[in-house]
Amino acid sequence: MLLHPTPLRRLAASNTALLLLDAQRYATSREHGLGLAARERAITREFDEYYSMAEAALGNMSRLLAAARRQGALVVHALLMDRGPGTVSRQLALAGLPLPQGDPLAELCAEVAPQSGEVILPRGGYGCFAATQLDAQLAARGIERVVICGMLANITVVLAAREAADCGYAVVVVQDAAASETLDWHAVTMLGIAGGLIRVHWADEVIEMLEGTRT
Amino acid sequence: MRVVRTVLGDIAPETLGLTAAHEHLWCDQGLCREPAFPRRYERMRLRDEDMVVAELAPFHAAGGRAVIEVTVGGWGRDMRRLASIARRAQLHVVATSGFYVENCLPCFAAGADIAALEEALMRELTAGADDSPIRTGLLKAAVSRAVIEGVEERCTRAVARVQRRTGLAITTHTSGSSRFQIPGGNAGSQFLDLFEAEGVDPSRVIIGHCDENADVRQLAALMRRGAYVQFDVIGKLHWLLDETRVELLIALLERGHEDRLMLSSDCNRVSELHVSGGCGYDHVLSRFVPMLRAAGADEACLHKLLVANPATIFAFEPKGMLQ
Numbered sequence: 375m376l377l378h379p380t381p382l383r384r385l386a387a388s389n390t391a392l393l394l395l396d397a398q399r400y401a402t403s404r405e406h407g408l409g410l411a412a413r414e415r416a417i418t419r420e421f422d423e424y425y426s427m428a429e430a431a432l433g434n435m436s437r438l439l440a441a442a443r444r445q446g447a448l449v450v451h452a453l454l455m456d457r458g459p460g461t462v463s464r465q466l467a468l469a470g471l472p473l474p475q476g477d478p479l480a481e482l483c484a485e486v487a488p489q490s491g492e493v494i495l496p497r498g499g500y501g502c503f504a505a506t507q508l509d510a511q512l513a514a515r516g517i518e519r520v521v522i523c524g525m526l527a528n529i530t531v532v533l534a535a536r537e538a539a540d541c542g543y544a545v546v547v548v549q550d551a552a553a554s555e556t557l558d559w560h561a562v563t564m565l566g567i568a569g570g571l572i573r574v575h576w577a578d579e580v581i582e583m584l585e586g587t588r589t
Numbered sequence: 590m591r592v593v594r595t596v597l598g599d600i601a602p603e604t605l606g607l608t609a610a611h612e613h614l615w616c617d618q619g620l621c622r623e624p625a626f627p628r629r630y631e632r633m634r635l636r637d638e639d640m641v642v643a644e645l646a647p648f649h650a651a652g653g654r655a656v657i658e659v660t661v662g663g664w665g666r667d668m669r670r671l672a673s674i675a676r677r678a679q680l681h682v683v684a685t686s687g688f689y690v691e692n693c694l695p696c697f698a699a700g701a702d703i704a705a706l707e708e709a710l711m712r713e714l715t716a717g718a719d720d721s722p723i724r725t726g727l728l729k730a731a732v733s734r735a736v737i738e739g740v741e742e743r744c745t746r747a748v749a750r751v752q753r754r755t756g757l758a759i760t761t762h763t764s765g766s767s768r769f770q771i772p773g774g775n776a777g778s779q780f781l782d783l784f785e786a787e788g789v790d791p792s793r794v795i796i797g798h799c800d801e802n803a804d805v806r807q808l809a810a811l812m813r814r815g816a817y818v819q820f821d822v823i824g825k826l827h828w829l830l831d832e833t834r835v836e837l838l839i840a841l842l843e844r845g846h847e848d849r850l851m852l853s854s855d856c857n858r859v860s861e862l863h864v865s866g867g868c869g870y871d872h873v874l875s876r877f878v879p880m881l882r883a884a885g886a887d888e889a890c891l892h893k894l895l896v897a898n899p900a901t902i903f904a905f906e907p908k909g910m911l912q
Contacts, residue, residue, distance in 0.1 A: 383739060426627045434626075550626035557629040568735065569770035576624045589700075589739060 395524025594726025606654025617665030687729030773807030
């Protein structure tokens with residue numbers, strides 16, 4: 375047999391979801407979130423690698439989003455948010471990441487702004503699946519394959535990928551539509567996540583898969 | 590009559606000598622198409638003839654007489670340059686036709702069908718490559734993912750069909766998966782499945798990069814099917830420790846596979862050469878072979894890995910337009 379158990383050449387819109395993770399201002403603006411924390415510690419330069427990846431990743435997330443919309447694939451926008459008492463996990467609270475509903479830092483970036491009909495998935499824990507009803511929502515729509523991108527790759531993207539695979543979905547992680555804390559971490563993250571139901575691809579490849587032009 | 594086809598002409602297999610079975614002397618990964626995304630890595634690039642000739646001197650001094658150069662069209666192979674290096678370094682150099690990973694394929698390959706890919710290879714093998722009359726003496730197939738699929742599958746099938754027409758050996762690049770991503774650690778068994786389906790004799794196939802994500806069971810199984818298993822990134826310790834390589838090789842030798850193993854170091858970056866403090870082309874002969882010897886490999890066995898096996902697999906009988 376020549377094929378891997380999860381060959382993916384064509385991503386049919388009917389059973390594919392694009393999961394955009396935490397493309398919020400706190401994670402993408404050099405003036406906020408990590409960038410602000412770095413400046414306060416006087417280590418701004420240390421996050422140049424992250425923001426160079428995040429800026430490129432955001433552009434590729436936007437391209438993936440456009441392709442998914444053109445093909446009619448389900449789009450899910452996951453975001454971290456404190457929606458009031460009891461909605462944030464202790465683990466996330468300990469990370470010091472308060473993103474109250476209505477806080478401008480919790481807003482999704484304009485490049486990947488949601489449209490009507492797309493799923494908005496606020497959550498108060500790291501795991502997209504553990505902290506929400508995402509699995510049930512995907513299953514109800516007949517989704518079998520999940521394309522995952524976003525920030526931070528070495529934390530939430532790999533977690534979402536493993537959760538999705540544990541739930542039985544075929545997973546594609548888009549390595550240039552995700553950003554890790556450093557270039558080295560990103561390389562190791564992408565090397566380590568591939569396997570079983572999880573594959574790692576470039577955005578251009580995934581767009582071709584979505585559009586059916588990959589030969 | 591069987592010959593080994595070098596860039597300076599055909600030679601008798603028994604004159605090939607101590608051989609590095611998988612190296613690069615002239616290559617440029619900068620020619621490959623890569624997504625514009627920040628990454629930190631040193632591209633595979635060797636584009637300094639004087640430096641490469643100087644780096645080959647320790648290899649020659651250690652007894653090395655032949656280098657199998659596995660750069661193919663699409664990322665900088667230059668047959669005239671290889672011929673010049675071979676003359677200056679006084680080494681036999683065998684050049685390669687075939688296809689590397691998807692993003693390093695020649696532009697025409699993406700939209701080409703198997704027949705067109707096959708004919709492109711045949712032109713190199715019969716008329717010469719890189720706008721030169723110099724002919725290649727080996728075929729290559731590659732995979733960049735855990736699965737042989739898409740254009741890489743078409744290229745691999747084209748290589749298989751050319752092998753059947755020419756009798757040349759096929760060497761393979763299997764670095765498409767991480768350590769535990771697929772059973773066996775690399776795509777070696779997938780390659781053999783595909784080649785056998787195309788009618789290729791597995792004894793004409795080299796599974797390369799077997800010392801990246803090694804699994805002794807898979808390596809033994811590949812050799813039981815008749816293929817050659819190549820430990821060709823010796824000295825690259827981010828894949829495996831050389832001590833682990835020695836243990837694997839001794840285990841395979843104890844199982845009687847000495848007729849199917851070959852060694853090399855796959856130098857393709859300046860940082861891997863002596864000029865940068867790297868291991869250099871002579872690492873296998875100068876440092877690794879003594880480790881193997883100390884672990885119990887005898888001289889007859891080492892001769893097979895370094896001389897006899899290369900002389901067998903890289904030899905072919907030119908017929909028709911290949912004469």
